[in-house]
Amino acid sequence: YGYDDHQADFPQLQNDTFLRAARGEETEHVPVWCMRQAGRYLPEFRESRAGKDFFETCQTPAACCELTLQPLRRFPFDAAIIFSDILVVPQAMGMDVQMVAGKGPTFPEPLKEPEDLQRLRVKVDVGKELGYVFKAITLTRHKIEGKVPLIGFTGAPWTLMSYMIEGGGSNTHSKAKRWLYRHPEASHMLLRMLTDVIVEYLLGQVAAGAQALQVFESHAGILGPVEFKEFALPYLRDIARRVKDKLKEAGQDVPMVRDGDHTLHAHICTQSHRCTVCVCVCVFRERTGGKVSLQGNMDPCALYAPKERISDIVKKMLEGFGTRAYIANLGHGLYPDMDPESVGAFVEAVHTHSRQMIKQK
Numbered sequence: 001y002g003y004d005d006h007q008a009d010f011p012q013l014q015n016d017t018f019l020r021a022a023r024g025e026e027t028e029h030v031p032v033w034c035m036r037q038a039g040r041y042l043p044e045f046r047e048s049r050a051g052k053d054f055f056e057t058c059q060t061p062a063a064c065c066e067l068t069l070q071p072l073r074r075f076p077f078d079a080a081i082i083f084s085d086i087l088v089v090p091q092a093m094g095m096d097v098q099m100v101a102g103k104g105p106t107f108p109e110p111l112k113e114p115e116d117l118q119r120l121r122v123k124v125d126v127g128k129e130l131g132y133v134f135k136a137i138t139l140t141r142h143k144i145e146g147k148v149p150l151i152g153f154t155g156a157p158w159t160l161m162s163y164m165i166e167g168g169g170s171n172t173h174s175k176a177k178r179w180l181y182r183h184p185e186a187s188h189m190l191l192r193m194l195t196d197v198i199v200e201y202l203l204g205q206v207a208a209g210a211q212a213l214q215v216f217e218s219h220a221g222i223l224g225p226v227e228f229k230e231f232a233l234p235y236l237r238d239i240a241r242r243v244k245d246k247l248k249e250a251g252q253d254v255p256m257v258r259d260g261d262h263t264l265h266a267h268i269c270t271q272s273h274r275c276t277v278c279v280c281v282c283v284f285r286e287r288t289g290g291k292v293s294l295q296g297n298m299d300p301c302a303l304y305a306p307k308e309r310i311s312d313i314v315k316k317m318l319e320g321f322g323t324r325a326y327i328a329n330l331g332h333g334l335y336p337d338m339d340p341e342s343v344g345a346f347v348e349a350v351h352t353h354s355r356q357m358i359k360q361k
Protein backbone atom coordinates (compact mmCIF):
# COMPACT_ATOMS: atom_id res chain seq x y z
CA TYR A 1 0.00 0.00 0.00
CA GLY A 2 3.02 2.24 -0.08
CA TYR A 3 2.97 2.93 3.62
CA ASP A 4 5.72 0.46 4.51
CA ASP A 5 8.37 3.11 4.05
CA HIS A 6 6.98 4.95 7.09
CA GLN A 7 7.62 1.98 9.41
CA ALA A 8 11.27 2.75 9.97
CA ASP A 9 10.75 6.19 11.43
CA PHE A 10 7.90 5.48 13.84
CA PRO A 11 8.76 6.56 17.40
CA GLN A 12 10.11 3.87 19.73
CA LEU A 13 7.40 2.10 21.79
CA GLN A 14 7.72 2.92 25.51
CA ASN A 15 4.91 0.85 27.04
CA ASP A 16 4.65 -2.62 25.54
CA THR A 17 2.65 -4.26 28.37
CA PHE A 18 -0.34 -4.75 26.06
CA LEU A 19 1.76 -6.51 23.41
CA ARG A 20 3.56 -8.66 25.98
CA ALA A 21 0.31 -9.70 27.67
CA ALA A 22 -1.14 -10.55 24.25
CA ARG A 23 1.87 -12.83 23.65
CA GLY A 24 1.39 -14.42 27.07
CA GLU A 25 4.52 -12.92 28.62
CA GLU A 26 4.91 -11.59 32.18
CA THR A 27 4.21 -7.92 32.74
CA GLU A 28 4.65 -5.58 35.72
CA HIS A 29 0.96 -4.75 35.68
CA VAL A 30 -2.07 -5.96 33.78
CA PRO A 31 -2.58 -3.73 30.74
CA VAL A 32 -5.95 -2.05 30.36
CA TRP A 33 -7.91 -0.15 27.72
CA CYS A 34 -11.63 0.40 27.13
CA MET A 35 -13.84 -0.23 24.16
CA ARG A 36 -15.14 3.17 23.01
CA GLN A 37 -12.48 4.91 25.08
CA ALA A 38 -12.75 7.67 22.48
CA GLY A 39 -16.41 8.45 22.90
CA ARG A 40 -19.22 10.71 23.93
CA TYR A 41 -18.57 10.31 27.69
CA LEU A 42 -15.67 12.76 27.10
CA PRO A 43 -16.67 16.44 26.74
CA GLU A 44 -13.69 17.07 24.45
CA PHE A 45 -14.94 14.26 22.18
CA ARG A 46 -18.42 15.78 22.00
CA GLU A 47 -16.88 19.14 21.20
CA SER A 48 -14.69 17.76 18.39
CA ARG A 49 -17.58 15.81 16.88
CA ALA A 50 -20.21 18.56 17.20
CA GLY A 51 -22.02 19.33 13.97
CA LYS A 52 -19.91 16.91 11.93
CA ASP A 53 -21.08 13.86 10.06
CA PHE A 54 -19.83 10.63 11.64
CA PHE A 55 -18.44 8.97 8.50
CA GLU A 56 -16.96 12.23 7.26
CA THR A 57 -15.06 12.32 10.55
CA CYS A 58 -13.94 8.73 9.92
CA GLN A 59 -12.67 9.86 6.49
CA THR A 60 -10.60 12.71 7.95
CA PRO A 61 -7.25 11.35 9.23
CA ALA A 62 -6.44 14.41 11.37
CA ALA A 63 -9.82 14.15 13.15
CA CYS A 64 -9.41 10.39 13.72
CA CYS A 65 -5.96 11.04 15.14
CA GLU A 66 -7.20 13.72 17.54
CA LEU A 67 -10.13 11.58 18.76
CA THR A 68 -7.87 8.56 19.26
CA LEU A 69 -5.42 10.59 21.36
CA GLN A 70 -8.00 12.36 23.57
CA PRO A 71 -8.54 9.56 26.11
CA LEU A 72 -4.76 9.03 26.43
CA ARG A 73 -4.37 12.61 27.66
CA ARG A 74 -6.67 11.84 30.58
CA PHE A 75 -5.96 8.24 31.55
CA PRO A 76 -2.89 5.96 31.57
CA PHE A 77 -4.42 3.44 29.16
CA ASP A 78 -2.00 0.81 27.90
CA ALA A 79 -3.30 0.83 24.32
CA ALA A 80 -5.11 3.09 21.87
CA ILE A 81 -7.63 1.99 19.25
CA ILE A 82 -7.91 3.93 16.03
CA PHE A 83 -11.08 6.00 15.74
CA SER A 84 -13.11 4.49 12.91
CA ASP A 85 -16.07 2.14 12.58
CA ILE A 86 -16.71 -1.44 11.53
CA LEU A 87 -19.22 -0.26 8.91
CA VAL A 88 -16.57 1.33 6.68
CA VAL A 89 -16.13 -2.16 5.17
CA PRO A 90 -19.69 -2.42 3.76
CA GLN A 91 -19.18 1.14 2.46
CA ALA A 92 -16.00 0.04 0.69
CA MET A 93 -18.01 -2.76 -0.90
CA GLY A 94 -20.39 -0.21 -2.38
CA MET A 95 -23.15 0.15 0.22
CA ASP A 96 -24.48 3.44 1.52
CA VAL A 97 -24.33 3.71 5.33
CA GLN A 98 -25.34 6.74 7.37
CA MET A 99 -25.05 7.45 11.08
CA VAL A 100 -28.44 8.78 12.14
CA ALA A 101 -28.52 10.71 15.42
CA GLY A 102 -30.56 8.90 18.04
CA LYS A 103 -30.90 5.83 15.83
CA GLY A 104 -27.40 4.59 15.07
CA PRO A 105 -26.05 3.24 11.79
CA THR A 106 -28.59 2.99 8.96
CA PHE A 107 -28.39 1.41 5.51
CA PRO A 108 -30.99 3.11 3.26
CA GLU A 109 -30.87 0.13 0.89
CA PRO A 110 -30.03 -3.05 2.79
CA LEU A 111 -29.56 -6.40 1.04
CA LYS A 112 -32.95 -8.07 0.74
CA GLU A 113 -32.51 -11.08 -1.52
CA PRO A 114 -29.47 -12.98 -2.87
CA GLU A 115 -29.75 -11.05 -6.19
CA ASP A 116 -28.81 -7.94 -4.24
CA LEU A 117 -25.26 -9.31 -3.91
CA GLN A 118 -24.81 -8.09 -7.48
CA ARG A 119 -24.95 -4.54 -6.14
CA LEU A 120 -21.68 -5.12 -4.30
CA ARG A 121 -18.30 -4.41 -5.89
CA VAL A 122 -16.88 -7.63 -7.26
CA LYS A 123 -13.29 -6.69 -6.65
CA VAL A 124 -12.73 -4.14 -3.92
CA ASP A 125 -9.64 -1.97 -4.25
CA VAL A 126 -8.98 -1.79 -0.51
CA GLY A 127 -6.14 0.73 -0.83
CA LYS A 128 -8.39 3.07 -2.76
CA GLU A 129 -11.63 2.63 -0.78
CA LEU A 130 -10.12 2.46 2.71
CA GLY A 131 -6.86 4.35 2.21
CA TYR A 132 -8.20 7.06 4.51
CA VAL A 133 -8.12 4.60 7.44
CA PHE A 134 -4.52 3.67 6.58
CA LYS A 135 -3.59 7.36 6.52
CA ALA A 136 -5.28 7.90 9.90
CA ILE A 137 -3.33 4.97 11.36
CA THR A 138 0.03 6.19 10.03
CA LEU A 139 -0.59 9.73 11.29
CA THR A 140 -1.77 8.53 14.72
CA ARG A 141 1.15 6.12 15.08
CA HIS A 142 3.46 9.13 14.70
CA LYS A 143 1.49 11.45 16.97
CA ILE A 144 1.11 8.88 19.73
CA GLU A 145 4.89 9.21 20.12
CA GLY A 146 5.37 5.60 21.16
CA LYS A 147 3.41 6.03 24.40
CA VAL A 148 1.31 2.90 23.81
CA PRO A 149 0.63 0.55 20.90
CA LEU A 150 -2.06 1.40 18.35
CA ILE A 151 -4.77 -1.18 17.70
CA GLY A 152 -6.39 -1.51 14.28
CA PHE A 153 -9.74 -3.28 13.91
CA THR A 154 -12.47 -4.62 11.69
CA GLY A 155 -15.92 -6.08 12.02
CA ALA A 156 -16.10 -9.86 11.53
CA PRO A 157 -17.93 -11.28 8.49
CA TRP A 158 -21.08 -12.45 10.26
CA THR A 159 -21.49 -9.18 12.18
CA LEU A 160 -21.07 -7.12 9.00
CA MET A 161 -23.37 -9.41 7.03
CA SER A 162 -26.08 -8.99 9.64
CA TYR A 163 -25.83 -5.18 9.42
CA MET A 164 -25.90 -5.26 5.61
CA ILE A 165 -29.14 -7.25 5.67
CA GLU A 166 -30.87 -5.75 8.72
CA GLY A 167 -29.96 -2.25 7.57
CA GLY A 168 -29.23 -1.15 11.13
CA GLY A 169 -29.65 -2.23 14.71
CA SER A 170 -32.20 -4.95 15.44
CA ASN A 171 -33.63 -6.81 18.38
CA THR A 172 -34.37 -10.08 16.62
CA HIS A 173 -31.88 -10.04 13.74
CA SER A 174 -34.54 -12.10 11.99
CA LYS A 175 -33.83 -10.69 8.52
CA ALA A 176 -30.17 -11.67 8.70
CA LYS A 177 -30.90 -15.04 10.29
CA ARG A 178 -33.57 -15.67 7.66
CA TRP A 179 -30.74 -15.62 5.09
CA LEU A 180 -28.81 -18.28 7.00
CA TYR A 181 -31.77 -20.67 6.98
CA ARG A 182 -33.25 -19.79 3.60
CA HIS A 183 -30.19 -18.86 1.53
CA PRO A 184 -27.23 -20.72 3.05
CA GLU A 185 -25.22 -20.65 -0.20
CA ALA A 186 -25.71 -16.95 -0.79
CA SER A 187 -24.87 -16.40 2.87
CA HIS A 188 -21.58 -18.24 2.48
CA MET A 189 -20.86 -16.30 -0.70
CA LEU A 190 -21.36 -12.99 1.10
CA LEU A 191 -19.30 -14.15 4.08
CA ARG A 192 -16.49 -15.15 1.71
CA MET A 193 -16.60 -11.77 -0.06
CA LEU A 194 -16.40 -10.01 3.31
CA THR A 195 -13.57 -12.28 4.45
CA ASP A 196 -11.48 -11.43 1.37
CA VAL A 197 -11.89 -7.68 1.92
CA ILE A 198 -11.25 -7.98 5.66
CA VAL A 199 -7.98 -9.89 5.16
CA GLU A 200 -6.61 -7.17 2.88
CA TYR A 201 -7.97 -4.46 5.13
CA LEU A 202 -6.21 -5.87 8.21
CA LEU A 203 -2.93 -6.35 6.33
CA GLY A 204 -3.20 -2.77 5.07
CA GLN A 205 -3.69 -1.54 8.63
CA VAL A 206 -0.54 -3.32 9.77
CA ALA A 207 1.40 -1.93 6.81
CA ALA A 208 0.14 1.51 7.82
CA GLY A 209 1.35 1.09 11.40
CA ALA A 210 -1.21 -0.86 13.45
CA GLN A 211 0.62 -2.86 16.15
CA ALA A 212 -2.28 -5.16 17.07
CA LEU A 213 -5.59 -6.09 15.46
CA GLN A 214 -9.03 -6.74 16.83
CA VAL A 215 -11.83 -8.49 14.98
CA PHE A 216 -15.24 -7.52 16.41
CA GLU A 217 -17.82 -10.29 16.23
CA SER A 218 -20.40 -8.23 18.10
CA HIS A 219 -23.30 -10.36 16.87
CA ALA A 220 -21.85 -13.76 17.77
CA GLY A 221 -24.31 -14.06 20.62
CA ILE A 222 -27.40 -14.11 18.40
CA LEU A 223 -26.30 -17.38 16.77
CA GLY A 224 -26.74 -20.74 18.42
CA PRO A 225 -23.65 -22.95 18.68
CA VAL A 226 -24.44 -24.87 15.47
CA GLU A 227 -24.99 -21.72 13.38
CA PHE A 228 -21.96 -20.11 14.98
CA LYS A 229 -19.82 -23.07 13.90
CA GLU A 230 -21.13 -22.90 10.34
CA PHE A 231 -21.42 -19.17 9.62
CA ALA A 232 -19.03 -17.37 11.97
CA LEU A 233 -16.17 -19.50 13.23
CA PRO A 234 -14.77 -20.75 9.87
CA TYR A 235 -14.43 -17.17 8.62
CA LEU A 236 -12.82 -15.95 11.85
CA ARG A 237 -10.33 -18.80 11.53
CA ASP A 238 -9.71 -18.13 7.84
CA ILE A 239 -9.02 -14.45 8.55
CA ALA A 240 -6.65 -15.28 11.41
CA ARG A 241 -4.76 -17.88 9.34
CA ARG A 242 -4.43 -15.75 6.21
CA VAL A 243 -3.39 -12.61 8.06
CA LYS A 244 -0.92 -14.46 10.29
CA ASP A 245 0.63 -16.32 7.34
CA LYS A 246 1.15 -13.12 5.37
CA LEU A 247 2.60 -11.31 8.37
CA LYS A 248 4.89 -14.23 9.12
CA GLU A 249 6.23 -14.08 5.57
CA ALA A 250 7.06 -10.43 6.24
CA GLY A 251 8.65 -11.37 9.57
CA GLN A 252 6.02 -9.51 11.58
CA ASP A 253 4.40 -10.65 14.82
CA VAL A 254 1.15 -8.76 15.34
CA PRO A 255 -1.26 -9.98 18.02
CA MET A 256 -4.84 -10.52 16.87
CA VAL A 257 -7.61 -10.21 19.39
CA ARG A 258 -10.70 -12.18 18.62
CA ASP A 259 -13.57 -10.44 20.21
CA GLY A 260 -15.50 -13.04 22.05
CA ASP A 261 -16.78 -12.49 25.51
CA HIS A 262 -20.16 -13.67 24.29
CA THR A 263 -18.59 -16.26 22.09
CA LEU A 264 -16.52 -17.70 24.87
CA HIS A 265 -19.39 -17.47 27.25
CA ALA A 266 -22.03 -18.96 25.01
CA HIS A 267 -20.00 -21.50 23.16
CA ILE A 268 -17.92 -22.83 26.00
CA CYS A 269 -20.59 -22.65 28.62
CA THR A 270 -23.03 -24.69 26.59
CA GLN A 271 -20.59 -27.52 27.02
CA SER A 272 -19.53 -26.94 30.58
CA HIS A 273 -23.09 -26.29 31.80
CA ARG A 274 -21.74 -23.83 34.30
CA CYS A 275 -22.39 -20.31 33.45
CA THR A 276 -20.31 -17.97 35.51
CA VAL A 277 -17.77 -16.06 33.53
CA CYS A 278 -15.08 -17.12 35.95
CA VAL A 279 -15.69 -20.79 35.23
CA CYS A 280 -15.60 -20.04 31.50
CA VAL A 281 -12.24 -18.42 31.89
CA CYS A 282 -10.83 -21.39 33.77
CA VAL A 283 -12.26 -23.84 31.25
CA PHE A 284 -10.93 -21.78 28.38
CA ARG A 285 -7.49 -21.37 29.95
CA GLU A 286 -7.37 -25.12 30.48
CA ARG A 287 -8.50 -26.00 26.96
CA THR A 288 -6.05 -23.76 25.23
CA GLY A 289 -3.25 -24.89 27.52
CA GLY A 290 -2.69 -21.29 28.52
CA LYS A 291 -1.61 -20.52 24.94
CA VAL A 292 -4.27 -17.92 24.36
CA SER A 293 -4.39 -14.55 26.09
CA LEU A 294 -7.74 -13.25 27.26
CA GLN A 295 -9.21 -9.77 27.14
CA GLY A 296 -12.24 -8.41 28.91
CA ASN A 297 -14.80 -8.20 30.32
CA MET A 298 -16.03 -6.14 33.25
CA ASP A 299 -19.67 -5.12 32.91
CA PRO A 300 -19.44 -1.48 31.79
CA CYS A 301 -22.41 -0.71 34.06
CA ALA A 302 -20.15 -1.49 37.03
CA LEU A 303 -18.71 1.96 36.27
CA TYR A 304 -21.93 3.44 37.69
CA ALA A 305 -20.86 2.09 41.12
CA PRO A 306 -18.95 4.23 43.61
CA LYS A 307 -15.15 4.20 43.22
CA GLU A 308 -14.43 1.79 46.10
CA ARG A 309 -16.90 -0.68 44.70
CA ILE A 310 -15.28 -0.40 41.22
CA SER A 311 -11.99 -1.21 42.87
CA ASP A 312 -13.46 -4.35 44.55
CA ILE A 313 -15.07 -5.54 41.31
CA VAL A 314 -11.78 -5.09 39.45
CA LYS A 315 -9.93 -7.04 42.14
CA LYS A 316 -12.35 -9.98 41.84
CA MET A 317 -12.04 -9.86 38.05
CA LEU A 318 -8.23 -9.98 38.26
CA GLU A 319 -8.42 -12.92 40.67
CA GLY A 320 -10.67 -14.72 38.17
CA PHE A 321 -8.57 -14.11 35.07
CA GLY A 322 -5.13 -14.18 36.68
CA THR A 323 -2.53 -11.53 35.99
CA ARG A 324 -0.71 -13.27 33.17
CA ALA A 325 -1.80 -13.37 29.52
CA TYR A 326 -4.64 -11.06 30.43
CA ILE A 327 -5.72 -7.64 29.14
CA ALA A 328 -8.33 -5.87 31.25
CA ASN A 329 -11.23 -4.29 29.37
CA LEU A 330 -15.01 -3.99 29.48
CA GLY A 331 -17.52 -6.43 28.06
CA HIS A 332 -19.02 -3.60 25.96
CA GLY A 333 -18.21 -0.05 25.01
CA LEU A 334 -18.45 2.88 27.42
CA TYR A 335 -21.82 4.63 27.40
CA PRO A 336 -22.21 8.37 26.79
CA ASP A 337 -23.59 9.02 30.31
CA MET A 338 -20.58 7.55 32.07
CA ASP A 339 -18.45 9.66 34.36
CA PRO A 340 -14.87 10.05 33.08
CA GLU A 341 -13.73 9.85 36.72
CA SER A 342 -15.11 6.33 36.99
CA VAL A 343 -13.14 5.33 33.91
CA GLY A 344 -10.05 6.73 35.62
CA ALA A 345 -10.89 4.73 38.76
CA PHE A 346 -11.21 1.55 36.66
CA VAL A 347 -7.81 2.04 35.02
CA GLU A 348 -6.15 2.86 38.33
CA ALA A 349 -7.72 -0.15 40.06
CA VAL A 350 -6.44 -2.51 37.34
CA HIS A 351 -2.92 -1.11 37.61
CA THR A 352 -2.77 -0.95 41.41
CA HIS A 353 -4.30 -4.35 42.21
CA SER A 354 -2.43 -6.18 39.49
CA ARG A 355 0.94 -4.69 40.52
CA GLN A 356 0.31 -5.89 44.04
CA MET A 357 -0.79 -9.37 42.94
CA ILE A 358 2.23 -9.76 40.67
CA LYS A 359 4.62 -8.68 43.43
CA GLN A 360 3.14 -11.19 45.84
CA LYS A 361 3.59 -14.11 43.38
Ligand SMILES: Cc1c2[nH]c(c1CCC(=O)O)Cc1[nH]c(c(CCC(=O)O)c1C)Cc1[nH]c(c(CCC(=O)O)c1C)Cc1[nH]c(c(C)c1CCC(=O)O)C2
Residues within 6 Å of the ligand: 034, 035, 036, 037, 038, 039, 040, 049, 054, 081, 082, 083, 084, 085, 086, 087, 099, 103, 104, 105, 153, 169, 216, 218, 333
Ligand atom coordinates in the same frame (compact mmCIF):
# COMPACT_ATOMS: atom_id res chain seq x y z
C1 LIG B 1 -21.13 -2.97 16.31
C2 LIG B 1 -20.05 -1.93 16.15
C3 LIG B 1 -20.17 -0.67 15.49
N1 LIG B 1 -18.95 -0.05 15.57
C4 LIG B 1 -18.07 -0.82 16.27
C5 LIG B 1 -18.72 -2.02 16.61
C6 LIG B 1 -18.06 -3.20 17.28
C7 LIG B 1 -17.95 -3.04 18.74
C8 LIG B 1 -19.27 -3.09 19.46
O1 LIG B 1 -19.89 -4.15 19.46
O2 LIG B 1 -19.66 -2.04 19.98
C9 LIG B 1 -16.66 -0.55 16.55
C10 LIG B 1 -16.23 0.83 16.84
N2 LIG B 1 -16.91 2.01 16.64
C11 LIG B 1 -16.14 3.07 17.03
C12 LIG B 1 -14.89 2.57 17.44
C13 LIG B 1 -13.75 3.52 17.74
C14 LIG B 1 -12.74 3.23 18.69
C15 LIG B 1 -13.12 3.16 20.16
O3 LIG B 1 -13.62 2.12 20.60
O4 LIG B 1 -12.81 4.13 20.90
C16 LIG B 1 -14.94 1.18 17.36
C17 LIG B 1 -13.90 0.15 17.73
C18 LIG B 1 -16.52 4.49 16.98
C19 LIG B 1 -17.93 4.86 17.13
N3 LIG B 1 -18.97 4.33 16.42
C20 LIG B 1 -20.12 4.98 16.79
C21 LIG B 1 -19.83 5.96 17.78
C22 LIG B 1 -20.83 6.93 18.44
C23 LIG B 1 -21.37 7.94 17.49
C24 LIG B 1 -20.66 9.30 17.43
O5 LIG B 1 -19.55 9.49 17.93
O6 LIG B 1 -21.25 10.20 16.81
C25 LIG B 1 -18.44 5.89 17.98
C26 LIG B 1 -17.62 6.74 18.89
C27 LIG B 1 -21.47 4.71 16.21
C28 LIG B 1 -21.84 3.30 16.04
N4 LIG B 1 -21.19 2.36 15.30
C29 LIG B 1 -21.82 1.13 15.41
C30 LIG B 1 -22.96 1.34 16.22
C31 LIG B 1 -23.94 0.25 16.60
C32 LIG B 1 -22.99 2.69 16.59
C33 LIG B 1 -24.07 3.43 17.34
C34 LIG B 1 -23.86 3.25 18.79
C35 LIG B 1 -24.18 4.49 19.55
O7 LIG B 1 -24.95 5.36 19.07
O8 LIG B 1 -23.66 4.59 20.65
C36 LIG B 1 -21.38 -0.11 14.78
